[in-house]
Amino acid sequence: MSYVDGVTAAASEPVGADARKTLEQHAAALLRHTAEGTFPLASEVMAFGADHYTSPERFDAEKRRIFQRVPLVLAASCELPGAGAYKTLEVAGIPVLLVRDRHGKAHALLNACTHRGAAVASGCGSAGRFTCPYHGWTFAQDGALLGVASPADFGTVDKAMLAMKRFPVTERGGLIWAILDPASTLDPAAMLGGIDDLIAGFNLADWTMIESRTLHGPNWKLAFDAHLEFYHLPVLHRDTFGPERSNRAFYFAQGPHQRVIAPQGRPGTTVPDDLYALARLPAPGEPLDPLLMGEWILFPGTSINTFYIGGIRCVLVSIVVPGAEVGTSTTTQTFLAETPPDEESRAAMAKLCAFLAHVVGDEDLPTSAFQQKVMATGMIGEVRFGRNEGGLQHFHHWLDRVIAADSTELANLLAAPCRP
Structure with a gap:
């Protein structure tokens, strides 16, 4: 060696x-x-x-x-080897969920349910969807809100407006890079x-x-x-x-x-x-x-x-x-x-x-x-x-x-x- x-x-x-x-x-x-x-x-x-x-x-x-404006390396691409593979981490107090969807695209999401902010995932693993352990709201691999538990009791919501916060992300050089600002309009690949x-x-x-x-x-x-x-x-x-x-x-x-x-x-x-x-x-x-x-x-x-x-x-x-x-x-x-x-x-x-x-x-x-x-x-x-x-x-x-x-x-x- x-x-x-x-x-x-x-x-x-x-x-x-x-x-x-x-x-x-x-x-x-x-x-x-x-x-x-x-x-x-x-x-x-x-x-x-x-x-x-x-x-x-x-x-x-x-x-x-810096950490909310520049592209950050969050993982190697091979850490998400297939559809549904995910990894959670925290950067400067920001909880992040990395996940690869069924089309092979990597997503960087704020690891927080849009109902009341509970984490929807922990550690790493593989999942077809993510279910909040607090009230049971479910989210797709790209962060889209799929379902609200007991919807008739909860009331009407606009699911499209309640997707998980998405961070700009790119895969370059076998690494996953993201800008940890969901409002950023910058392209991490260009930076x-x-x-x-x-x-x-x-x-x-x-x-x-x-x-x-x-x-x-x-x-x-x-x-x-x-x-x-x-x-x-x-x-x-x-x-x-x-x-x-x-x-x-x-x-x-x-x-x-x-x-x-x-x-x-x-x-x-x-x-x-x-x-x-x-x-x-x-x-x-x-x-x-x-x-x-x-x-x-x-x-x-x-x-x-x-x-x-x-x-x-x-x-x-x-x-x-x-x-x-x-x-x-x-x-x-x-x-x-x-x-x-x-x-x-x-x-x-x-x-x-x-x-x-x-x-x-x-x-x-x-x-x-x-x-x-x-x-x-x-x-x-x-x-x-x-x-x-x-x-x-x-x-x-x-x-x-x-x-x-x-x-x-x-x-x-x-x-x-x-x-x-």
Whole structure:
């Protein structure tokens, strides 16, 4: 079993010409820096108020201006494998029901009966319709109101007006994205800035879900910051990843999204996405895997990493979202395999899943929780991101840009493939 920070391309779904050109530019830069022994750094150290992690006012702005306006990754498409498959989750206090209808379309609904607001589903599973457990109102897979219990006693209602609240949703790159505002007129597919094209090689829609778990943590940004730099790896994770891990990272941005890539391959391992071992760009017709190495960061809170177990490519999709309060968050780790594993490989995957849960749940999140505690005292006025932590600088700059943008500016800001 090997651990590799990387993402590879599936031959059945090659990336488009424009996306490949971008990926080749990234790869050429990596090879050039490796050959020259150079390493790019941010222009200066960035400082901002520590209350960004503790202020209820800032948190409220993030919930309203980010998590209810931009497309969020809510699940991998393969988590809803067939008609009626559903999954429930909560994002910043908003209960969401994801469901695939009998035509294969995914829907994102407010998980609330339109009678009195009770949840119509919990957990995950499969259902032809959803029945409110409070009074028995029933809803279709697309949220339409089908029936009112004891209608003659209840009185006349307009069923069309009492459908469940629907969020704008799209499936791109094998992921389900939604804007958590039922009144939004924006098209989430038009606001991905080209990142969906860059990750198209995953073809995650056809993968197999191995397991999923949710970890609880502090403020969502503190929980997610650890995904955006490798500076801490040989220190905080010295007993898990080892002290020999590089603390450097290359960063490549696509609008608010980015890739975080280690400056060399893993010693003693041979994996299909090791660009450094190939030492050149893949030729036409060769696998695209080396072009897609790195940890993918999908704004505002999703990370994708790739692993190889028993010759099977796997991914860990980590989704970090705010809790209902400023000092709470959840990290959902979903582990997927490109092909159904045999018993031995599945056992190895389960072992890796437990290891990754330990790294995040027992090392990253407790550290972040202490940061939250000390910042809440008000005794630390500022936090700083070094020149070697460009991914953090990029992420926090984009948080401010999105919060400040009005609806028209936001659509334009996120719509086209762009550069930082």
